[in-house]
Amino acid sequence: xSLPELKHPGYTLxxxxxxxxxxxxxxxxxxxxxxAPSPEHQRISFQLQLAIHNALEAARGxxxxxxxxxxxPLDLFIPGEHSVYQPDLVVVxxxxxxxxxxxxxxxxxxxxxxxxxxxxxDVTRKRWTYEAAGVPEYxxxxxxxxxxxxxxxxxxxxxxxxxxxxxxxxxxLGGRLPxxxx
Numbered sequence: 581x582s583l584p585e586l587k588h589p590g591y592t593l594x595x596x597x598x599x600x601x602x603x604x605x606x607x608x609x610x611x612x613x614x615x616a617p618s619p620e621h622q623r624i625s626f627q628l629q630l631a632i633h634n635a636l637e638a639a640r641g642x643x644x645x646x647x648x649x650x651x652x653p654l655d656l657f658i659p660g661e662h663s664v665y666q667p668d669l670v671v672v673x674x675x676x677x678x679x680x681x682x683x684x685x686x687x688x689x690x691x692x693x694x695x696x697x698x699x700x701x702d703v704t705r706k707r708w709t710y711e712a713a714g715v716p717e718y719x720x721x722x723x724x725x726x727x728x729x730x731x732x733x734x735x736x737x738x739x740x741x742x743x744x745x746x747x748x749x750x751x752x753l754g755g756r757l758p759x760x761x762x
Contacts, residue, residue: 593662602653605664606705611698613653613666621693624723624762625651625668628691631759632671632752639757647673647688647753655682656690658713665706668693668721671753689752691719707731711738717752721761728761 590608602613617625632649640646649671656665669691670683677685690710692702703720710718711733718731718738726746731738732754744750746762 593664596664602666603664604666605662606701606709607661607663611701615697617693617695620723621668621695624693624721628693628721628759628761629669632669632757635752635757635759636671646675647671648675648678650683656687657682657684658709659685661709661713663709665709667691667706673753686713686715688715689717689719690715691721693721693723707738711736716754717741719750719752726762 591605591610592608593605596603596605596610599610604611604613629649629651636647636649649669652666652668654666654670656667656670657663658665664682667690669689670687671689672678672683672685673688674685677683677687690706692698692706694702707718707720714733714736716733720729720731722728728742728744728750729740730742730744730750730752732741733739742750744761748761749758750761751758
């Protein structure tokens with residue numbers, strides 16, 4: 581699936597480098613990352629990052645091997661795009677993709693925790709981008725509904741792999757990594 585082309589050039593990465601504050605640049609469109617996430621959003625992000633980290637540590641030397649989990653703010657640069665993303669959590673299993681600038685390449689898992697100010701972008705533009713880029717898994721967490729949606733790439737398209745109730749386990753990274761949601 582390819583993304584639509586902008587009818588105007590929009591902003592560039594060179595523009596983005598000069599901006600103060602936290603910004604995402606998605607296909608030439610600038611998104612201000614303020615206000616900061618709510619305490620509940622941050623609580624969920626921390627708990628999920630810790631759960632993923634602990635599961636990765638338990639899997640070290642097995643299928644979960646050399647993967648690492650990172651939290652926002654961290655810049656994600658997808659090859660072939662002139663965009664920069666700041667997902668809530670990213671799991672990367674190839675250390676060559678971890679650079680001084682951020683994550684450069686397609687991560688193994690992206691997690692977005694919905695906020696009122698970003699939900700629309702997370703479930704549309706980012707979903708399309710991650711799908712087109714070949715991100716194997718995309719976990720969308722909805723704190724308001726207390727549910728998660730795990731999307732897995734199959735034949736180049738995201739398919740719903742699991743709808744996760746709060747407090748339930750979800751198997752990430754192709755089913756190899758059990759993590760509790762909420």
